[in-house]
């Protein structure tokens with residue numbers, strides 16, 4: 501048999517757990533699965549299959565649990581998790597968040613939360629004079645401790661002297677690992693610039709440890725330039741000098757807030773992705789849009805699926821499919837450039853229109869006749 505006649509090696513195959521959960525989460529995850537299957541079938545360079553997990557507020561209301569007994573062991577068998585959003589009007593948010601999303605992030609030690617933001621070609625930032633390319637950031641959020649460590653409690657419930665504490669927890673181990681991850685991320689980007697966000701003027705314990713560990717880790721990365729900003733001043737810089745920012749590292753709460761601002765400055769929360777990574781790769785990582793379940797638009801078919809498409813591209817890159825990842829993101833930008841965008845970006849397209857347009861663009865650019 502001549503070498504050219506030899507069978508092509510089998511494409512790598514990935515098993516993805518899908519957890520659409522609530523509200524528009526179900527709509528955007530369905531759209532992303534359609535696009536990922538089209539990409540896999542068209543490129544032929546990787547195979548992908550999805551196992552659906554019906555973990556949602558509906559399940560909780562029926563069974564009293566978001567995650568059934570043994571559920572996390574099942575989840576762990578997959579290469580990655582594609583998540584929608586959790587939250588329902590008739591379940592308190594702290595129950596839904598802690599029982600599903602945080603239960604996964606914390607158990608699987610997904611300590612690095614990565615949130616890229618940019619102005620897509622064909623979309624508009626609300627900032628005057630901010631064009632595609634002027635705003636291109638990666639926010640690295642500490643995802644395992646800090647203000648969301650779950651430390652604290654309530655005493656004397658119902659009494660006038662009722663007390664509640666919410667203790668932010670910073671460990672040397674936790675800060676060191678996220679700083680190292682953030683420096684590595686900054687090193688991989690063109691500007692090699694890391695802004696360390698802090699609030700050590702007012703918070704004189706945890707945040708001072710944060711600053712000290714950042715300075716120690718910086719010595720291992722002489723090729724990365726750093727600057728330090730108080731979180732309040734950072735909001736002004738994001739609005740006034742977006743081009744001066746590249747990679748940002750911040751605590752769990754601070755980065756949570758800054759990344760919503762970042763998403764709005766890039767045009768809409770409907771395009772912003774997030775990856776919850778276990779950089780040790782001992783556990784599957786989880787990919788999701790930043791947005792929530794959006795009660796106000798659920799069932800209307802107008803949710804922007806772009807954030808979930810972008811997070812799907814991030815998932816492919818994490819799995820090692822860099823070429824497919826870059827192609828998917830480029831295709832999504834091409835569709836935006838054609839003006840096929842949902843109402844949050846000023847368009848009239850529905851979720852299904854954007855999804856179909858992305859699939860058509862994939863086939864037209866990479867289909868067999870090409």
Ligand SMILES: NC(=O)c1ccc[n+]([C@@H]2O[C@H](COP(=O)([O-])OP(=O)(O)OC[C@H]3O[C@@H](n4cnc5c(N)ncnc54)[C@H](O)[C@@H]3O)[C@@H](O)[C@H]2O)c1
Nearest residue numbers: 585586587588593770790791792793794796797803804844
């Ligand atoms: N990761 C998560 O699962 C997550 C994140 C945030 C909020 N939540 C939950 O979601 C519920 C609603 O929260 P919220 O209203 O604060 O935030 P949200 O992100 O759901 O909605 C905020 C606003 O942005 C709009 N929006 C969000 N995503 C959009 C999209 N893809 N396309 C177009 N418009 C979009 C919504 O219509 C709404 O007006 C709550 O229960 C909350 O706890 C979950």
